[in-house]
Amino acid sequence: MQKEITDDLDALFDALPPHICEPLRHHQERSQLLEVVLDLGRPPEARYPYQEVLLSSQEVNEPDIEYVVSHISSFGDDNRAGIERTLHRISAIRNRKGRILGLTCRVGRAVFGTIRIIQDLVQSGKSILLLGRPGIGKTTMLREIARVLAEDFKKRVVIVDTSNEIAGDGDIPHPAIGRARRMQVPTPALQHAVMIEAVENHMPEVIVIDEIGTELEALAARTIAERGVQLVGTAHGNTLDNLLMNPTLADLIGGIQTVTLGDEEARRRGTQKSVLERKAPPTFEVVVEIQERDRVAIHANVGEVVDALLRGRTAAAEVRWLDEEGEVRHQRAAPPAGARKVSPTKQAPPAEPIKIFPFGINRGRLQQVARSMQSPANIVDKLDEAALLLTSKNYYRRKPQKVRDAEAAGLAIYVLKSNTIPQMRQCLAALAAPQGPKPRASGNAALTEASEAIAQVRDGEEAVELSPQSAYIRRLQHQMAERYSLASRSRGREPQRRVRIFRSG
DSSP: OOOEEEOOHHHHHHTSOHHHHHHHHTOTTGGGOOEEEEEBTSOOEEEETTEEEEOOSSOBOHHHHHHHHHTSOOOOTTSEEEOBTSOOEEEEEEOTTSOEEEEEEEOOOEEETTTGGGHHHHHTTOOEEEEOOTTSSHHHHHHHHHHHHHHTSOOOEEEEESSSTTTOBSSSOOGGGTTOEEEEOSSGGGHHHHHHHHHHHHOOSEEEEEEEOSHHHHHHHHHHHHTTOEEEEEESOSSHHHHHTOTTTGGGGTOEEEEEOOHHHHHHHTSOSEEEEEOSOOSOSEEEEEEETTEEEEESOHHHHHHHHHTTOOOOOEEEEEOTTSOEEEEEOOOOTTOOOOSOOOOOOOOOOOEEEEESSOHHHHHHHHHHHTOOOEEOSOGGGOSEEEEEHHHHHHOOHHHHHHHHTTOEEEEESSSSHHHHHHHHHHHTOOOOSSOOOOHHHHHHHHHHHHHHHHTTOSEEEOOOOOHHHHHHHHHHHHHTTEEEEEESOTTSOEEEEEEOO
16 A cells, blocks of 8 residues: 555645745645744744755744634644644744744644554554654554554544544544544543543544543553553653653553562572562553654563563564565564574674763663673773763763763764663664664764765765665764764665765755
8 A cells, every 4th residue: 555645735824924835835845844833033934854944034923923823723721723624733832921922833644554564563453552752653653543443444443632633623523534533622631531431432442542641641541441442542752661761651561660579589580679560461562663754663562571671681672664665574673681592593694883982871781781682782991992972961961071072083972861771771772773674884884984974075075975874873973964063864765764964054
């Protein structure tokens, strides 16, 4: 099934003042528009995946704001509004007195065919939780899941639509949800109550929820799952690790409790007497981490994954992506340390290790995590031997000499939110992420290539395109370009997506 995209852009443009919408109508990347930002006293701005464009030299004034407000629906308690029979979302920024000072007009798109990469999971009847950064396509995928379950699999699907973002504004749902039914939520604080009402009053087989974000909503989700209803939802966080460390949402994946072991059991496990364990069965049986629009990491047995993480082991995940021909490819991540080996298979030669200099990071703990993950990382003692400096947010903010030296040398810098095992695991997993079926340069070679490209552009070269890399390596290359005041942009589709470095402006 080929992807088909509908975005109703003209309806959004008609809601904008004429001097702002005209540049948008004729922009060469019109189909890639993400959002339009209108802030009082500043020029209007359009945001695309890899650039931001000023739409006018004229600053946004109060009549411009009023023009938009008069062409859209009323704002709810969450300061969100929409345009009837479309998927666009307009969010307001207000001052202390409630007057609107800014608008974010986000484009809503229905993308038919976007769930092909996980259709077998959707069809399985298991409850699925989608994770990913803002704008990566969680809601778009959620909408398509609702349509496929309702139309292709003839299930009774009810969407709990808090901000009318899944099924569009107005009383009549957008055609993108197919035969699924939509329940609107009067105010975000009542989302959990509407979730329960949907189960009690309308006999759904599937309930679809966007942005589970409070303890009451997590509790409602568990109640629904215990009644045998399939749940499909999204939550705040990029990875399963994020949920594990979030006390509000940890219940979605079973919750965490501290257990005191007896002396004999602690010796048998080789652990301290106080350990963390999963509290209950997970509400969601499957977690899908959306890494890029056509690339996901799947944890098909959340209970086992959480148990492994709490014991300090690596969580194996299945990575799937769409190749250039639109075919679904998949690759199993390395199994956790200590896992029983299955029948031998032919293995690819090991990747060249990337040399990491830890600063403000527990070296022994990092080495232990690297060994348990069988990571190709090589932890070095000297900064001049490293290709990457690994530090914590607290150290990076203070900008000590080692950090300044790394920046001056053009080294990539990876900043952990905290000096914890899950954060180290996430970093090393990103370095060792599967690259797809085609070989790519190693981490060291990729960063060296970026340094050479930066030198060429600074010496007068118009632009230099680098070799295809993973999302993590591309981010490091973007950071290197930014450090030298150069522009950069990712191009192409996975697994051939690559960075182009050029002069800004």
